[in-house]
Amino acid sequence: MSKLLKTSRRSLIKSVGAGALMAGTPLLGRFASAQSGAPIKIGFQQHSTGIGAAYGRWYGRTTEAAVKAINEGGGINGRPVEIVAEDDGTDPKRGAEVVEKFANQHNCDVAFGTLFSHVVIGSAPSAGEQKIPYFVVSEGHHVASGGLNRYTLQPGITDVKSQVQAMAPYVADNLGKKVTMIFPDFAFGHDHRDFFTAAIEAQGGEVLEHIAVPPSETSFTKYFPKIPRDTEVLYHVMVGPAVLTFVKELGEFFGPSSPAIFGFIDSLEAVDLTSPGLEFLEGTYFWEGNPRYAQADQSSHDKNFRAAVGVDENGASVSDPKDVSTYAHMFGCWETLHVIKAGMEASGYQGPSDRQKLIEAVEAMTNMAESDAHPQGPKVFNGKTHQVFGVQYISRVENGRLVKVHATSIEDTYYPDEVDYTTQSF
Amino acid sequence: MDFGPHLLLAVLEGAVGAAVLALTALGLSLVFGVMRVVNVAHGEFFMLGAVVAWFIASPIAAHPAIGFVAALAIAPLVAGGIAVVVDRLVLKRVEYDPEATIVGTIGVLYIIQQSALMIYGPEARPVEPPFNHRIALPWVEWGDSGLSFYYPWGLSTTSYKLFVIVAAVAILVTFWSVMSRTRLGLIMRATQLDRETAVAFGIPVQRVYSIVFGFGAALAALSAVLIVPIQQAHYLMGHDPLLLSFIVVIIGGLGSVRGTVVAALLIGMSDGIISVFLSPTLSKILATLLVALVLVFRPQGLYGKKMA
Structure with missing residues (x-):
């Protein structure tokens, strides 16, 4: 019995070693030029x-x-x-x-x-x-x-500063100049507040009201009465697990008489645009870092990227159309x-x-x-x-899909340098 | 927004919050009143209700009302069943010792929360309401032609939110009549008043404890099923209801049904109104301040009885 065990242990080690070598060989070939093969x-x-x-x-x-x-x-x-x-x-x-x-x-x-x-x-x-x-x-x-x-x-x-700066001219020219902003109450939202306010003022517009919402909030109707009546454009950006509730309650609050709505897609990342209660978004505008829905002029690179990650042309997982990605x-x-x-x-x-x-x-x-x-x-x-x-993209909701209506240039997003990290020592 | 419509909207929002809070806090209060157990895992039973509601409602492709009604029936049973198991496996083993049960239920809190994370995942998921219509509300105005109605901008609620308020009131009334009119209620009240005497009169106290703990969890789960079509199910959603429930039962008096309902109305409405007019953070600050004041000036709570 013990003899058998001994042999089997040895042969086991041998075969494991051989197996590892075999398994390693293709890697060896592929990563041949490495001085160190360690990952x-x-x-x-x-x-x-x-x-x-x-x-x-x-x-x-x-x-x-x-x-x-x-x-x-x-x-x-x-x-x-x-x-x-x-x-x-x-x-x-x-x-x-x-x-x-x-x-x-x-x-x-x-x-x-x-x-x-x-x-x-x-x-x-x-x-x-x-x-x-x-x-x-x-x-x-x-x-x-x-x-x-x-x-x-x-x-x-x-970064947000370059994004909102590139959005402001489009908002002022196409949607309106009197803006009310709703944003999450932490660093990211404060970037929106500070830089969009400055950017829209540079376009001759103004922000009537800033409404900050804690990112862990779960119910939003109570914030909406602070939206002034003469608002022409509602600017919304929200994050956190309750974004769908946020947008739904926004629709319920306004009913049929809403101002123009411009949102950052963050408010609906990973959320299906066809969810019940979101019908009111039809015709509203969104910033998108990268268009969620495959556009008519889709590049081959976007096509390859979608295929590699496993995302379909609606921006959802190929294995589950309800599992919407954070495509932007x-x-x-x-x-x-x-x-x-x-x-x-x-x-x-x-x-x-x-x-x-x-x-x-x-x-x-x-x-x-x-x-x-x-x-x-x-x-x-x-x-x-x-x-x-x-470049940044602006999309409009048409038939429950986000359709790209504007792309900025890279130059639209520039602002003067505020720091030179290369002068800092390591 | 004008002051009047603004206030009406705040009251409506506050009423929804208060209704759900009353149910949740009642579960906590019941468990403390009868068992003298501070159930720190109460918020997780609330979360369980919402998560189970999603699991039940989402695969049902028929009218959303069918899934919702099924969830309303099953989710409290599931949460209650798990609570009974917790009672048998944890609370009974530490012999309902007040300190040990706090530590024990903290452990249960993490077990339930992390299990939900593993099984349900980290996403927030919506449950479709059985019905949902936007109802624009009119407001009166003293115009040139006397009193007239008009529809102010933004003043609206939904039929489902009104349903939540009505359902919560109905459940509260049912609960009250169970406690005061049935044999089960009598046994629970007897156990609450004096455990030893209840044992002496042949009341199976251990079984009563299991039922009460399960019942408390089921109430939390029930209120979560009501709120989940408005708020979405998420594995971390138990935190706020737990905190607010504690505030409510401390202000109302631990173990007092009447106190719990009054305090839930007070906290829920003030939370709604203050956070609409001023800021939500301020309303939390005021609620916590109120707790501190109650603890200093009336430690037994508004309706609580002084402990011997």
Whole structure:
């Protein structure tokens, strides 16, 4: 009996070893040029739970798809990419802990991923302390405002300041000049409040009323009576688990006599436009970072991106048409991972000792052409402010679909630099 | 918005909140009154009601009313059943010790919440209301031709919101008559008054405890089923109702049905009105301040009896 056991253990080890070798061989071939075959580890700070969970799910799927695409194309510097995902609970304190964990426990090369601005603001100091490059996909103006540090970059998604500045002329020319704003009461919403107010005033318009709503709010009718009667345009942007309730109650409040409505699609990300109660949105306008519905002039890059992530032409999961994506934001994960790849290849990145070279390589980037790596559109990266700039889209709800009616130029989104991170020491 | 219509809208919003709050808080108050158990997991039974309602209503493709009625019947049973299991597995084992039950129910809170996260997921999902019509409300105005009606901008409610208020009142009346008119109510009240004497008179106190704990959870679940077509089901939704229920039962007097209803009206209406006119944060601040004042000047609550 014992003899049998002995033999079987040996043969087991042998066969496991042989199996591992066999399994490893195709990888060896594919990643042959690598000096070290060890994978590049990217720490992915994910909103798996908490108020950002819908975004977290789709950021996760996009990230998986991007890593698959990168690995199939030979990885980065010949090395495979591995994602280490950790839930930040959409909580700033937890977010900071997650970044520290990436640096100390998981030995990640870089950290990447999160969306909600308060989590980014809470986590960025940790990234600076741990000296780990932190690529955020957050939209907030906190990166370009100079409030963060040299280790934090936003190369895959544009910021709120540039977005709203590009929207204001369209709103003033087509919808009206007297605006009432409803926004979530935290950093991201405050960016909307401050920069849209300034932008619409620059167009000769004015904001009549600012209505701030806590992002964890579940019932909204009580906020709406503060909308002044002479409002021409209602500007709404909302986040959190209750966005559908928000928009539904907005419709119930106005009934048949509403002002023109301009919203950021954030108010309806991951929500089916055909949900009951949303009929009143017909004819209203939305900012979209990336058009959810495949448009008539869809590029081949958008087509490839949808196929890779598993999104159909209505912006929902191919396996479940009710599982609507966060299409206007999640391209940022795909593009950021491709920027990380480009940066690591430009700097000849080998390991954590090359982190500064990686940041300098990304800072040196400027034009990013529309391509499979940048399916949302062409972009220009500003190395000084660590912020990328790109085209923005305005869509109108027609027959329950979002139809693109306007695309801005990249120049429409520019504003003067507020910081030069390259002058900061590492 | 003019003051009058604005106030009417605030009262309507407040009434919906108060109605649901009264039901939820009643469950908490009942459990404390009869069992002397502070059920920290009460909000999670509320959440369970909403989540189970989604699981029941969403696969039913027929008219939304069918799914809703099914949810109204089944969700409280499920939540109540789980509560009975919790009573047998946790509360009974710690012998209903006041401190141990607090810690125990905190554990239950996390188990239910995280289980919901694993099974139901982190999304907020809507349950379709059985009916929902926007009702524009008229307002009177003293014009040139005397008193006249007009429809102010934005002054509206929905038929479903009115239904929630009516349903909550009906459930409250049923609850009150069960407690005061039936044998089950008598047994519960007897257990509440004096546990030892109740045992001496042959009341199966252990079984009463299980029923009460299940009943309390079922009330929370029932109010969640009523509110879920307005608010969506989400795994973290139990937090606010728990906090407000605690505020309500402390102000109303732990274990007092009348106090709970009065305090729920007070807190629900003031929450609605203050948050419409001023800010929702301020209404929370005032509610918490009220709790502090009640604890200082009338620790037994508005209608509570002083403990011996």
